[in-house]
Amino acid sequence: MFTLSEENYLKAIYHLQTISRKGISTNSIAKKLKTKASSVTDMIKKLADKKVLVYKKYQGVTLTDLGNQIATGVIRKHRLWEVFLVDKLNFSWDEVHDVAEQLEHIKSPKLINELDAFLGFPKTDPHGDPIPDKDGEFQKIEKRLLSTIEPSQLGVCIGVKDSSSEFLKYLDKYQISLGQQIKVISKEPFDDSLTILIHDKEITISQKIANNIYIQS
């Protein structure tokens, strides 16, 4: 059995691995979890003892199959709870994360599988992220950042890279939501800002914004 803290470490390492696929450094884990490197060293030793990751001093860590399994299990719970909050309890997509951070640690296989069924086996969460099934499997969604799309091309918003409340509220303000069609009108060479067509209206967004919106094209 794994503690709340251990589960958070595993989830953080899992997410870091999807970006870099090298050994994950102590410092990067510390940064992600807003803790200190020395705390991370302590914890990864414990996790190595529990066979959920491989650790060699100064070499960073890699999750084992067991470690990946536990991490995806926690992510499955996090995302299913997010769907529940939005679909059933009138939460908006910028309100769900903190509550899901708590709910993801509830231990009950029956609970999570019944919740999955109750929600109709959703494939993605309110931010467009894929939900692992009971066996931890999920298909990778084909997506690119809006910032990589060339002028005159168009696509559909299917996800966000940043799911902070601030960013999501920005998107709400401009009515940018999942499933929304977006056409890139032009790109400003000086600052890479984009003028896009959405809801039949032209708006200009910074490159930082465009860098956090996923598009299927």
Added chain:
Amino acid sequence: MFTLSEENYLKAIYHLQTISRKGISTNSIAKKLKTKASSVTDMIKKLADKKVLVYKKYQGVTLTDLGNQIATGVIRKHRLWEVFLVDKLNFSWDEVHDVAEQLEHIKSPKLINELDAFLGFPKTDPHGDPIPDKDGEFQKIEKRLLSTIEPSQLGVCIGVKDSSSEFLKYLDKYQISLGQQIKVISKEPFDDSLTILIHDKEITISQKIANNIYIQS
């Protein structure tokens, strides 16, 4: 803000107060929480500092208004989650308690109030216990133990005193459930066992069983 452990102490003390209304002893808290008296002494000092209970050495403790408020808040969450599990996720009444023990500590006022609305503002949980409303108010349900009912009288099962899985499964076996009409046929003077009529069938139950079923008559 209160920790999981502090919340569990407050809940335990609250429950003990509904039975005895005297100062609650260190030992009784220890027994209820399956911990040691010395641990209880440590914790109640901390809780007294936080103004949720009044503590004088060797005198036991009493919850303050704030303490009662926090305790009923946790109980509200526990019972609402139990309703959710039974009504929406196909749990049976003997499966919900352990999961609710975890869920009751999730912190989010919006979550619990939306859940309440989603469930249709239920007044009682799957074991017949009343659910406090947003302000901590709930009406006391008029009830007596089945063991106190005289032969030839009849009533409706509206709650259970023991909600352990073992006891609830026993009730399931004999199809004794909430809302069920029960008529007491006779009482055996030797061991106070009862012969009752339920579902048009006569069954005999021990005094221990009858002592854990609440009846409205």
Added chain:
DNA sequence: TTAATTTTTTAGATAAGACTAAAAATATTT
């Protein structure tokens, strides 16, 4: 009203998880 028993508190220890400061190893510059 003493004496024995039970309850409660205190003292000291432990484990988890975090922190700071310093040492050791690795990586980057000159």
Added chain:
DNA sequence: AAATATTTTTAGTCTTATCTAAAAAATTAA
């Protein structure tokens, strides 16, 4: 290759929530 900078680990401390053993207070019995 040596010097410097960065990263990682170690050592020691702190807090929370436990525990055991012993001391103190309160209760019950003789």
